[in-house]
Amino acid sequence: SFDPPPILVSPQLQEHMARKGTAMPMPSMTLEVTVVSGEAVRVPSGRPLCHGAYAVVRTATSSAPTRVDGDADCHGFPYWAEAVRVALPAGAPALDVEICCARGGGRPAEPVAAARVPVEDFTVGPPGHLHCLSYRLFDSGSCGIRRRNGIVNITVRRLDGAPVGAAGKAAAVPAAGKAVGAAGPSGSGASCSGAAAGLGKPAAPAGAVMGYPLGC
Amino acid sequence: MGGCFSVAGDVRGGMEAVGGGGGGRSHGGAAAQQGGPNDAVDHFFQARGLRGLYTPIELSFSATKLRNMDAFSKSDPMLVVYTNIKGKLEEIGRTEVILNSLEPSWITKATMSYQFEIVQPLIFRIYDVDTKYHQTSVKLLKLDQQDFLGEACCNLSEIVTKFNHSLTLNLRSDCGHGLHGTMTVHAEESDSSRMAVEMTLHCLNLENKDVLSKSDPFLRISKLVETAGPIPICKTEVVINNLNPVWRPITLTSQQYGSKDNPLLVECFDFESSGNHELIGAFQTTITQLENLYASKSGANFYSHKGQRKMKGQLFVDQLQEKVQHTFLDYISSGFELNFMVAVDFTASNGDPRVPQSLHYIDPSGRPNSYQQAILGVGEVLQFYDNDRRFPAWGFGARTQGHVSHCFNLNTATNDSEVVGVEGIMSAYTSSLYAVSLAGPTMFGPVINRAADIASQSLQYSNNKYFVLLIITDGVLTDIQETKDCIVRASDLPLSILIVGVGNADFQQMEILDADNGKRLESSTGRIATRDIVQFVPMREVQGGQISVVQSLLEELPGQFLQYMRTRGIKPQQQAPPGHASAPVYPPQQ
Numbered sequence: 001s002f003d004p005p006p007i008l009v010s011p012q013l014q015e016h017m018a019r020k021g022t023a024m025p026m027p028s029m030t031l032e033v034t035v036v037s038g039e040a041v042r043v044p045s046g047r048p049l050c051h052g053a054y055a056v057v058r059t060a061t062s063s064a065p066t067r068v069d070g071d072a073d074c075h076g077f078p079y080w081a082e083a084v085r086v087a088l089p090a091g092a093p094a095l096d097v098e099i100c101c102a103r104g105g106g107r108p109a110e111p112v113a114a115a116r117v118p119v120e121d122f123t124v125g126p127p128g129h130l131h132c133l134s135y136r137l138f139d140s141g142s143c144g145i146r147r148r149n150g151i152v153n154i155t156v157r158r159l160d161g162a163p164v165g166a167a168g169k170a171a172a173v174p175a176a177g178k179a180v181g182a183a184g185p186s187g188s189g190a191s192c193s194g195a196a197a198g199l200g201k202p203a204a205p206a207g208a209v210m211g212y213p214l215g216c
Numbered sequence: 217m218g219g220c221f222s223v224a225g226d227v228r229g230g231m232e233a234v235g236g237g238g239g240g241r242s243h244g245g246a247a248a249q250q251g252g253p254n255d256a257v258d259h260f261f262q263a264r265g266l267r268g269l270y271t272p273i274e275l276s277f278s279a280t281k282l283r284n285m286d287a288f289s290k291s292d293p294m295l296v297v298y299t300n301i302k303g304k305l306e307e308i309g310r311t312e313v314i315l316n317s318l319e320p321s322w323i324t325k326a327t328m329s330y331q332f333e334i335v336q337p338l339i340f341r342i343y344d345v346d347t348k349y350h351q352t353s354v355k356l357l358k359l360d361q362q363d364f365l366g367e368a369c370c371n372l373s374e375i376v377t378k379f380n381h382s383l384t385l386n387l388r389s390d391c392g393h394g395l396h397g398t399m400t401v402h403a404e405e406s407d408s409s410r411m412a413v414e415m416t417l418h419c420l421n422l423e424n425k426d427v428l429s430k431s432d433p434f435l436r437i438s439k440l441v442e443t444a445g446p447i448p449i450c451k452t453e454v455v456i457n458n459l460n461p462v463w464r465p466i467t468l469t470s471q472q473y474g475s476k477d478n479p480l481l482v483e484c485f486d487f488e489s490s491g492n493h494e495l496i497g498a499f500q501t502t503i504t505q506l507e508n509l510y511a512s513k514s515g516a517n518f519y520s521h522k523g524q525r526k527m528k529g530q531l532f533v534d535q536l537q538e539k540v541q542h543t544f545l546d547y548i549s550s551g552f553e554l555n556f557m558v559a560v561d562f563t564a565s566n567g568d569p570r571v572p573q574s575l576h577y578i579d580p581s582g583r584p585n586s587y588q589q590a591i592l593g594v595g596e597v598l599q600f601y602d603n604d605r606r607f608p609a610w611g612f613g614a615r616t617q618g619h620v621s622h623c624f625n626l627n628t629a630t631n632d633s634e635v636v637g638v639e640g641i642m643s644a645y646t647s648s649l650y651a652v653s654l655a656g657p658t659m660f661g662p663v664i665n666r667a668a669d670i671a672s673q674s675l676q677y678s679n680n681k682y683f684v685l686l687i688i689t690d691g692v693l694t695d696i697q698e699t700k701d702c703i704v705r706a707s708d709l710p711l712s713i714l715i716v717g718v719g720n721a722d723f724q725q726m727e728i729l730d731a732d733n734g735k736r737l738e739s740s741t742g743r744i745a746t747r748d749i750v751q752f753v754p755m756r757e758v759q760g761g762q763i764s765v766v767q768s769l770l771e772e773l774p775g776q777f778l779q780y781m782r783t784r785g786i787k788p789q790q791q792a793p794p795g796h797a798s799a800p801v802y803p804p805q806q
Contacts, residue, residue, distance in 0.1 A: 116742075
């Protein structure tokens, strides 16, 4: 079935676009960025990223690296789940996450791929709320062509302005033993990935059908 | 193998761990990220008529102020509980007879399995059992020979959503008159359904299946069910080129493995990108036996395909710990809500509502059209999870007040976006049909954005609300990229989107939005969905099938809810919710 082509943009959409356009400039923020993992990341030669994978979170005024992924056989799927802290200056539109490859023999680290994280993406919830975010990576290559690379999975939490108790609640560091659900190594809910992969779904036995209340 | 340097995203997706929880340490691949069972698991369930897993519930009963039927003593009450299946009452269980009591508190419990995706009506009948039958086993009692003391009914979801899982009901006589007595039903999820076992597994000396390199092993664990054979519940990620692999931790919930002595099948495969994974070896075990392996630090031998030949490959359990996981019902009964929202397609392709061929035709005989069926079906299940039952309802693709709108309030009378109850949605829908003129094109962006705005505004107030947007449509989207962008943004919000396709359009693009195939949605700006929040079902495909449209739409919701809450470390509230008239979910509309 076909409908007539679009004629004009609805007032709601215009309103929505206007709202997005006139966002208030954000004040400066302290952020906890957890770089969880990368997926299908290739080094400039085209091979999967294997040895020496680490990530750097950059803002205009600060940058913080993660450790190097200890798994040398990650085949393009590095995993860190490491939280770093950065300061984001007022009015900054975004932060960057870059994946690099440390090389032996005194050679400098090689930038592999990067993604830009707009401020709007992690200011939806109140301070302390954990945002789970994923981005397409683009080559950091200097040739001027930004080729698509893999994916990076991160979580971002604004630390300042978060009520102490609330931040703690949202962070919900899963304690050992009676932990709930996802226990990432950083313990900071870094497990946007895979944490709930094994959730049980309520069941419908074979041949179950819809029932309707008897008018109670 | 040798394919590891050219792994395409989708092949790699097939190599990710699924269904084992991964303890948060999985690669974060598409499949694991979205949290749904993989296609293979889903296929197994569907092929064998088993969908999802059971949440066993134990019901216990008490009553007060029962009528006295005996002349010289008090009544001797017994309670019988039924459910209503296809209009037929089916007995779930009956309690013991309590002698001489008008305030009985029965010991015998009834068990049934809670299913989120269907309405489960319960009928309770209380009888006074005559003294001459007291030697008879309660199972053999003929109920028509006993005195009827009263009945009550409710839906199971009304009990489990209550704090403490207890609901008190007024008793009625057999002709429907109210009685003085009441009964209380309490639903208890067994503690064991919260248990999960996290394990780290490794193998030694696996057989080599590849010619030029070593095997690429992964494990699949299935539950053995007598009537249905093995049902896969978990698989590990693939470890490339390694005969002594160590996998990331896996988590099996008790809802997956059943009891600790339930037989499990552990199979080790050599990964092939073609999907024809070659079996390296298999053996049968139980959680108890795996615990013993862990305690004794010994290995379990794999056996060949037919099971006769013992192989030198062995499996070891490096770590094993029991964990407690909060269940969906833990959240729901502690004040968490599912808030229902509806958006209805008013594009011209539906056909003039005045002609019977139209998808919007209101049949004078009262038979609901596809739109009404979808609203009723989903609304009847979800209404119990929403405290105030005020549902935002919108229409899209119609001409209202002179211009085409892609998100207008369905309630044309008051122009309030919210309506009260499922009846409110139904009457707002019918009145809209006469108040607007159908136009086009079909666009989802504005309604999804509106729902996303409500969900993100609610985050400012509380984290115990989860939103469910039902979109019912007949058409092909013209704003597919805009819709994808909205969905990607919404994947970080407490929001799930259910789409019902009505009519005979080609709904292929909807399947793209429903990321069940393991490919994650990507926005035009390069942001990627962190989880699957869309569930699409075409109305025609499931009609006549075993599974109703509503069931297939709703069955992923509890999982999506739990994934959102657990990944953000949000836990059920420990205290009773402070009254039901809580602060407004979001500020009133201007």
